[in-house]
Amino acid sequence: MEKFDCIVIGAGNGGLVSALTLQKKGKKVLILEKGLAPGGLATSFRRGRFEFDVRTHELCGYGGVGNNGEIDSLFERLGIDSKIEMMQAQETFHVIDKLTKDEYTMPVGVDHFIEKMEEYVPGSRDAMTTFFGLCEDIKDALSYLHSEKGTIDEKDLYQKFPNFVQLAPYKVDAVLEKIKMPKKAIEILSTYWVYFGSAIDDVSFVHYASIVYSYVLYGPAIPKYTSHELSRALENEFKSAGGTIYYLSEVEKIDVEDGEVTGVQTKDQTFATSHVIANLSPKVVYGKMIQKENVPVENCQLENERILGAREITVYLGLNASLEDIGLHHSTYFLSNNLNSKVEYKKMQEVFHGNVVGFVPNVINAKASPDGTCILTLTSLIFGDGFDKLVSKENYFDVKEQFGDYLIRCFEETTGISIRKYIEEIEIATPLTFARYTGHPSGAIYGYMAKGYDNLLPRIFSEEEETRIKGLRFCGGFGSRLSDFSSTYLNGEDVAMKTLGE
Amino acid sequence: MKDIVMEKDQKKVFAKFNDLALGRRDITKHSSKDLPKYSYAVNEFVSVFHPSQMEVVVTKIVEENENTKSFWIKREDGESMPPFQAGSYITLEVHTNGRIYKRPYTISSDTDSLKEYRITIQEEKNGIVSHYMCYDCKENDKFTVYGPFGHFHYSMIRDSSDIICLAGGSGITGVRSMIFDLLKSKKVSSIALVYGTKTVNDILWKKEFDELAKKNKNFKVTYLLSEEKRDDYPYGLMDEELLRSLNLEGKTFFVSGPVAMYQALNEIFIKLDIPNKFIRHEEFRDPLETDEEEIYELTIHQKGNVTVIPCKSSETLVQSMEEGRFSAPVHCTVGVCGYCRSKLLSGTVKTDTSALRKKDVDLKYIHPCVTYPLSDVEIELP
Numbered sequence: 044m045e046k047f048d049c050i051v052i053g054a055g056n057g058g059l060v061s062a063l064t065l066q067k068k069g070k071k072v073l074i075l076e077k078g079l080a081p082g083g084l085a086t087s088f089r090r091g092r093f094e095f096d097v098r099t100h101e102l103c104g105y106g107g108v109g110n111n112g113e114i115d116s117l118f119e120r121l122g123i124d125s126k127i128e129m130m131q132a133q134e135t136f137h138v139i140d141k142l143t144k145d146e147y148t149m150p151v152g153v154d155h156f157i158e159k160m161e162e163y164v165p166g167s168r169d170a171m172t173t174f175f176g177l178c179e180d181i182k183d184a185l186s187y188l189h190s191e192k193g194t195i196d197e198k199d200l201y202q203k204f205p206n207f208v209q210l211a212p213y214k215v216d217a218v219l220e221k222i223k224m225p226k227k228a229i230e231i232l233s234t235y236w237v238y239f240g241s242a243i244d245d246v247s248f249v250h251y252a253s254i255v256y257s258y259v260l261y262g263p264a265i266p267k268y269t270s271h272e273l274s275r276a277l278e279n280e281f282k283s284a285g286g287t288i289y290y291l292s293e294v295e296k297i298d299v300e301d302g303e304v305t306g307v308q309t310k311d312q313t314f315a316t317s318h319v320i321a322n323l324s325p326k327v328v329y330g331k332m333i334q335k336e337n338v339p340v341e342n343c344q345l346e347n348e349r350i351l352g353a354r355e356i357t358v359y360l361g362l363n364a365s366l367e368d369i370g371l372h373h374s375t376y377f378l379s380n381n382l383n384s385k386v387e388y389k390k391m392q393e394v395f396h397g398n399v400v401g402f403v404p405n406v407i408n409a410k411a412s413p414d415g416t417c418i419l420t421l422t423s424l425i426f427g428d429g430f431d432k433l434v435s436k437e438n439y440f441d442v443k444e445q446f447g448d449y450l451i452r453c454f455e456e457t458t459g460i461s462i463r464k465y466i467e468e469i470e471i472a473t474p475l476t477f478a479r480y481t482g483h484p485s486g487a488i489y490g491y492m493a494k495g496y497d498n499l500l501p502r503i504f505s506e507e508e509e510t511r512i513k514g515l516r517f518c519g520g521f522g523s524r525l526s527d528f529s530s531t532y533l534n535g536e537d538v539a540m541k542t543l544g545e
Numbered sequence: 546m547k548d549i550v551m552e553k554d555q556k557k558v559f560a561k562f563n564d565l566a567l568g569r570r571d572i573t574k575h576s577s578k579d580l581p582k583y584s585y586a587v588n589e590f591v592s593v594f595h596p597s598q599m600e601v602v603v604t605k606i607v608e609e610n611e612n613t614k615s616f617w618i619k620r621e622d623g624e625s626m627p628p629f630q631a632g633s634y635i636t637l638e639v640h641t642n643g644r645i646y647k648r649p650y651t652i653s654s655d656t657d658s659l660k661e662y663r664i665t666i667q668e669e670k671n672g673i674v675s676h677y678m679c680y681d682c683k684e685n686d687k688f689t690v691y692g693p694f695g696h697f698h699y700s701m702i703r704d705s706s707d708i709i710c711l712a713g714g715s716g717i718t719g720v721r722s723m724i725f726d727l728l729k730s731k732k733v734s735s736i737a738l739v740y741g742t743k744t745v746n747d748i749l750w751k752k753e754f755d756e757l758a759k760k761n762k763n764f765k766v767t768y769l770l771s772e773e774k775r776d777d778y779p780y781g782l783m784d785e786e787l788l789r790s791l792n793l794e795g796k797t798f799f800v801s802g803p804v805a806m807y808q809a810l811n812e813i814f815i816k817l818d819i820p821n822k823f824i825r826h827e828e829f830r831d832p833l834e835t836d837e838e839e840i841y842e843l844t845i846h847q848k849g850n851v852t853v854i855p856c857k858s859s860e861t862l863v864q865s866m867e868e869g870r871f872s873a874p875v876h877c878t879v880g881v882c883g884y885c886r887s888k889l890l891s892g893t894v895k896t897d898t899s900a901l902r903k904k905d906v907d908l909k910y911i912h913p914c915v916t917y918p919l920s921d922v923e924i925e926l927p
Contacts, residue, residue: 079883080883088902094902177549201559205548209552268902268907271905272904279908325581327583330581335580338580344577347576363821434590437628440630444700451702466702466703466822469702478587478591484582485587496568500565501566
């Protein structure tokens with residue numbers, strides 16, 4: 044039986060980074076992936092002459108030359124920064140309020156962002172300046188926390204980062220109100236909430252601020268050849284460093300003896316190892332991969348409390364005309380029924396709720412599709428079980444088309460841009476599609492809901508205590524840094540370093 | 546940066562901060578100790594729509610004409626077949642000559658009858674699998690099948706509500722399923738079918754189509770014979786004149802048939818300036834035209850194992866794997882589905898990269914099912 048220092052289950056963002064980090068440190072690592080391609084959700088697919096990114100792979104915290112963000116630094120450490128081409132967006136987002144027809148376009152760069160907000164919401168400058176100041180404090184505190192190995196002394200932390208300790212227990216709205224952010228500015232600033240897959244009044248300020256700050260400070264960036272380029276670069280670097288990756292290899296069992304990991308089994312192979320990093324939901328790992336008597340009761344209790352995050356429906360459109368001909372000018376369109384995110388979240392419990400995010404990669408990367416064409420993807424989050432109640436064996440294909448039709452209509456009506464006549468290729472992904480390729484429970488792709496005690500800091504602070512089976516750790520969207528692309532890459536490295544520490 | 550004070554009392558500040566971890570511990574104290582639920586309604590749907598493979602049994606064989614047979618298959622486990630979109634195919638695994646072959650066959654039965662699927666197979670010249678199916682396969686024989694797969698479907702969002710189906714030979718199978726589905730569901734306003742065969746005896750389901758045309762004013766069928774001259778049938782191949790006569794403005798074409806038909810039609814589509822958007826076609830593989838037949842060595846790396854087998858310049862790498870008794874991951878065999886996608890480690894090949902991701906073309910990935918060797922070749926299979 045072949046023995047590995049560490050086996051990584053799942054070649055998603057977190058898994059690839061964990062595996063590469065350990066392999067570079069001289070460990071012998073095996074990745075077992077059930078699918079056919081690296082990257083998990085960071086992958087692409089072809090239809091006709093188009094290549095679609097499965098999910099909008101806008102990385103925050105890249106930055107590039109002269110403005111290195113956390114992600115760029117990570118890619119440097121991993122040795123892939125020179126092997127990928129990233130394209131920087133010129134704006135963060137464009138939001139349209141369906142109710143008032145007001146539109147707001149927010150730029151990249153903290154100063155520009157503050158200025159623009161002042162233009163839209165006179166009198167917001169002071170609060171916005173305070174907001175970004177807090178963002179910086181939080182960013183510093185978080186990097187300190189991620190790099191600290193031992194237990195955290197709150198008094199020491201308070202000395203170093205008083206604002207962080209003060210704000211840590213509070214939600215986004217409480218802090219923004221405290222710093223007297225004008226209501227309109229709160230609404231515009233909250234636009235990114237749909238990227239979190241949780242309601243804004245559930246998300247902790249620390250988490251929200253750290254992500255928004257990365258977007259504004261560095262600007263969103265996308266890989267030139269879709270996220271697949273990034274995933275392949277990580278895979279190639281891993282293989283060049285001597286790592287082994289097997290595809291079509293679904294793990295069925297993790298062997299545990301006396302509370303310690305001893306091996307991993309697929310349908311046709313068995314491997315020995317004392318370390319497993321699982322790039323998948325703990326619900327699946329504890330639910331079916333480990334023999335019942337070896338699953339710690341406390342982990343079952345925790346998993347039974349955790350709520351799956353948002354799911355989504357995405358329509359991928361290959362359009363047979365140029366951006367100019369169609370009139371698409373922004374890379375990211377947030378179409379909102381109501382800019383008040385609490386009202387919007389409530390509305391989004393309905394199945395057809397009309398909140399749509401449109402993404403046009405060609406605005407950032409002119410070569411995202413052949414000359415004279417462009418790509419538009421429309422995404423709508425799903426909360427609640429309305430989708431599950433609607434779908435049956437008999438109507439699934441029709442429901443899919445109905446959703447596609449609805450999202451296109453929402454986009455056309457809100458923006459006044461017609462796209463229907465240009466559609467050359469169309470594909471529609473539902474929770475069923477995501478469940479098929481990832482195996483995630485219910486097709487949830489935002490990990491667990493960032494809610495109450497399952498927010499960023501409770502997860503980070505409890506990680507060691509919850510690691511009860513020796514040698515078993517989790518990375519990726521279900522991990523401690525939560526689910527956006529940048530966080531999963533960074534989390535992959537954290538988890539690898541912790542495994543190395545053992 | 547100025548200090549923001551949410552809480553003045555320092556003790557309370559620390560209490561709240563520490564509660565972030567402690568509270569999490571408390572909240573789970575009283576929750577269920579059962580193993581967590583990991584499979585939800587959506588996951589159950591995945592296994593209904595996309596079983597990893599199915600064991601099926603042939604319940605009925607129907608001789609459609611002298612060189613074509615239909616096979617009705619149902620699942621051995623008694624479950625119904627997965628719901629499918631008209632135009633989908635399954636991959637049939639056939640064991641014969643001590644070898645394993647996988648071939649895609651379009652489902653020709655109706656989308657609303659899922660007790661069984663029907664696949665219809667025409668015997669091809671030198672076709673090992675079609676020959677086996679048409680001569681050796683008996684009722685009650687068992688097979689493993691994969692799927693359904695494919696993207697040759699009608700879309701209400703993308704396609705016109707007036708469609709023209711151009712089918713040649715056994716390419717009619719998926720089109721048949723599509724026509725019945727679209728008329729029944731009233732998703733289209735009109736369908737014109739042009740169905741080309743060599744002789745009148747080659748026409749499949751003629752009675753069915755004629756009856757359908759009688760019952761539905763919005764469905765018209767034209768038969769076209771290419772090798773038999775008769776007064777009651779038009780003679781020839783699908784050409785520009787025929788297409789023009791169909792009043793094609795703004796209509797969507799669904800094309801399914803032999804490779805020569807696609808090639809001829811594509812030239813006409815270009816000449817008539819019909820945008821890609823209006824042309825949907827079943828996937829196909831360009832045949833290799835070569836007289837040479839060199840024998841090379843194919844080295845395959847897969848999950849830590851290395852296998853060396855001979856390969857021929859006139860055969861795809863997948864065909865060589867079949868002959869070399871190497872079980873390859875294959876579904877579509879026409880270079881589209883990506884299931885056999887491999888990295889070319891060394892050697893030169895003739896291949897079709899049109900369905901690969903752009904980055905994978907740069908990194909020398911290939912689809913072995915559409916790759917012919919021009920030297921010794923070394924690849925890494927998934």
